Amino acid sequence: xxxxxxxxxxxxxxxxxxxxxxxxxxxxxxxxxxxxxxxxxxxxxxxxxxxxxxxxxxxxxxxxxxxxxxxxxxxxxxxxxxxxxxxxxxxxxxxxxxxxxxxxxxxxxxxxxxxxxxxxxxxxxxxxxxxxxxxxxxxxxxxxxxxxxxxxxxxxxxxxxxxxxxxxxxxxxxxxxxxxxxxxxxxxxxxxxxxxxxxxxxxxxxxxxxxxxxxxxxxxxxxxxxxxxxxxxxxxxxxxxxxxxxxxxxxxxxxxxxxxxxxxxxxxxxxxxxxxxxxxxxxxxxxxxxxxxxxxxxxxxx
Amino acid sequence: xxxxxxxxxxxxxxxxxxxxxxxxxxxxxxxxxxxxxxxxxxxxxxxxxxxxxxxxxxxxxxxxxxxxxxxxxxxxxxxxxxxxxxxxxxxxxxxxxxxxxxxxxxxxxxxxxxxxxxxxxxxxxxxxxxxxxxxxxxxxxxxxxxxxxxxxxxxxxxxxxxxxxxxxxxxxxxxxxxxxxxxxxxxxxxxxxxxxxxxxxxxxxxxxxxxxxxxxxxxxxxxxxxxxxxxxxxxxxxxxxxxxxxxxxxxxxxxxxxxxxxxxxxxxxxxxxxxxxxxxxxxxxxxxxxxxxxxxxxxxxx
Numbered sequence: 001x002x003x004x005x006x007x008x009x010x011x012x013x014x015x016x017x018x019x020x021x022x023x024x025x026x027x028x029x030x031x032x033x034x035x036x037x038x039x040x041x042x043x044x045x046x047x048x049x050x051x052x053x054x055x056x057x058x059x060x061x062x063x064x065x066x067x068x069x070x071x072x073x074x075x076x077x078x079x080x081x082x083x084x085x086x087x088x089x090x091x092x093x094x095x096x097x098x099x100x101x102x103x104x105x106x107x108x109x110x111x112x113x114x115x116x117x118x119x120x121x122x123x124x125x126x127x128x129x130x131x132x133x134x135x136x137x138x139x140x141x142x143x144x145x146x147x148x149x150x151x152x153x154x155x156x157x158x159x160x161x162x163x164x165x166x167x168x169x170x171x172x173x174x175x176x177x178x179x180x181x182x183x184x185x186x187x188x189x190x191x192x193x194x195x196x197x198x199x200x201x202x203x204x205x206x207x208x209x210x211x212x213x214x215x216x217x218x219x220x221x222x223x224x225x226x227x228x229x230x231x232x233x234x235x236x237x238x239x240x241x242x243x244x245x246x247x248x249x250x251x252x253x254x255x256x257x258x259x260x261x262x263x264x265x266x267x268x269x270x271x272x273x274x275x276x277x278x279x280x281x282x283x284x285x286x287x288x289x290x291x292x293x294x295x296x297x298x299x300x301x302x
Numbered sequence: 303x304x305x306x307x308x309x310x311x312x313x314x315x316x317x318x319x320x321x322x323x324x325x326x327x328x329x330x331x332x333x334x335x336x337x338x339x340x341x342x343x344x345x346x347x348x349x350x351x352x353x354x355x356x357x358x359x360x361x362x363x364x365x366x367x368x369x370x371x372x373x374x375x376x377x378x379x380x381x382x383x384x385x386x387x388x389x390x391x392x393x394x395x396x397x398x399x400x401x402x403x404x405x406x407x408x409x410x411x412x413x414x415x416x417x418x419x420x421x422x423x424x425x426x427x428x429x430x431x432x433x434x435x436x437x438x439x440x441x442x443x444x445x446x447x448x449x450x451x452x453x454x455x456x457x458x459x460x461x462x463x464x465x466x467x468x469x470x471x472x473x474x475x476x477x478x479x480x481x482x483x484x485x486x487x488x489x490x491x492x493x494x495x496x497x498x499x500x501x502x503x504x505x506x507x508x509x510x511x512x513x514x515x516x517x518x519x520x521x522x523x524x525x526x527x528x529x530x531x532x533x534x535x536x537x538x539x540x541x542x543x544x545x546x547x548x549x550x551x552x553x554x555x556x557x558x559x560x561x562x563x564x565x566x567x568x569x570x571x572x573x574x575x576x577x578x579x580x581x582x583x584x585x586x587x588x589x590x591x592x593x594x595x596x597x598x599x600x601x602x603x604x
Contacts, residue, residue, distance in 0.1 A: 044303075067307075072490070074311055074313070077311045078311060078313030079313065079492050081316070224529060263541045264534070265536075
């Protein structure tokens with residue numbers, strides 16, 4: 001194997017994070033992320049070597065399409081999406097739709113709906129598949145194609161990028177090289193964004209969350225009951241809210257319409273939104289707003 | 303290998319029809335009791351592997367697994383009767399998702415289902431996915447299942463559900479067989495939908511990956527009966543709320559070997575007690591829901 005070149009920063013803000021100075025003196029910035037992946041997942045049906053295995057998986061099917069898995073995914077755009085967005089609207093919170101370009105191609109009405117509701121549409125890769133092993137050429141082409149598709153369907157290009165993890169060693173470089181992205185989420189390593197300054201531009205890394213995520217409602221190490229997910233997320237919020245008296249942070253909440261959008265699970269989102277919107281000094285922000293704020297505050301031009 | 307399969311990610315696109323359930327019901331509740339015991343995979347029955355979906359303490363694949371066989375047998379011998387009595391106590395007529403071989407191996411149970419007036423749905427010949435079956439084998443399997451269930455219960459099934467996943471040919475073969483009104487080989491929606499066959503209507507009646515007692519024995523579920531009932535009641539309450547303007551259906555999936563244990567049956571009672579305490583609930587069999595849907599929305603009448 002070749003040698004890998006990668007600089008890992010284990011220090012970050014070294015225990016002294018900057019004051020985020022969120023708008024309105026907010027104590028915490030909350031970023032709700034609605035992932036749109038359905039139609040972009042792997043399936044033997046469309047020529048992939050495997051069927052997507054990440055779901056309430058009853059049976060692994062090798063060498064034939066798994067129609068059950070596809071049906072579980074179908075639930076997202078057909079039924080779950082509408083339940084989730086109506087709830088977000090009811091609480092009037094900002095949302096970033098993190099969309100696989102291929103999923104938007106398959107469900108353009110979902111794209112339209114997100115745009116109509118004023119969501120930011122960010123790019124979650126071309127397909128919902130890890131990019132860790134892609135060659136540079138393929139990855140560069142996928143990034144460009146994804147931007148074009150989202151621009152065509154949504155009328156505006158994406159400013160944020162998020163690979164289905166894990167990304168490759170080249171992803172960030174290629175995303176910056178593309179030229180139009182302000183930020184990426186390919187990181188779970190901090191509670192605050194940071195700038196990549198030596199990129200010729202000021203690219204913002206806006207950390208995502210490996211923990212406040214409805215994905216854990218279908219994983220063995222996660223939560224079966226809605227109130228358990230809600231309790232976990234609310235605890236995270238409360239802690240950051242306390243810390244925010246001196247050192248405001250940001251918080252991401254990852255959602256999927258095929259998961260949180262079922263009748264058995266949706267109440268978790270309502271419990272979370274009810275709690276978060278009951279507090280003062282909370283900035284519900286899209287990720288691009290957070291990235292712009294960070295550049296304005298801490299960038300060269302700040 | 304190229305596959306032909308049209309996937310519908312749109313469905314009712316956020317504007318589902320009003321189902322006009324009988325008597326102005328806000329929700330249709332379909333209780334499904336799966337009878338699979340005796341039809342599961344086992345080296346004992348000449349299969350190449352033992353069934354693995356269970357509270358599995360040790361996986362045995364090189365020899366017959368008598369413990370697994372015994373765990374399943376509990377469902378047929380003891381669990382079924384406890385569940386059936388509980389359903390009677392709350393005057394709920396369920397749909398029995400019956401594998402033909404499970405009925406063949408336990409004709410007393412088959413006769414009991416018929417005697418109680420349960421709606422008998424064909425759940426395959428054996429408890430096996432059809433994902434890898436060739437057309438000839440699958441056609442024969444469907445025919446054998448219909449014949450066996452008809453012989454043992456006196457009723458030919460008009461509904462079908464494959465142990466997931468179904469194959470790409472399953473629905474076409476069910477339609478071709480001629481006697482089926484509907485299948486439940488989907489989890490993609492909260493409402494049924496129709497397929498226009500040119501001379502009759504065919505109903506797709508969604509099943510649930512969500513409210514299913516199988517999660518009492520899975521790592522991503524919960525061991526506690528009251529967690530299962532809370533999960534199910536949460537789903538009911540949410541749909542009941544939506545039902546004020548947009549009624550849906552709720553499927554509650556049960557298995558004698560899972561919910562039929564003394565430590566778990568209380569969950570079913572809690573669920574039924576809660577749902578029975580609400581007005582405007584239509585407890586319906588799947589056959590009744592399919593016929594209602596055809597009456598309400600069908601092109602050809604029935």
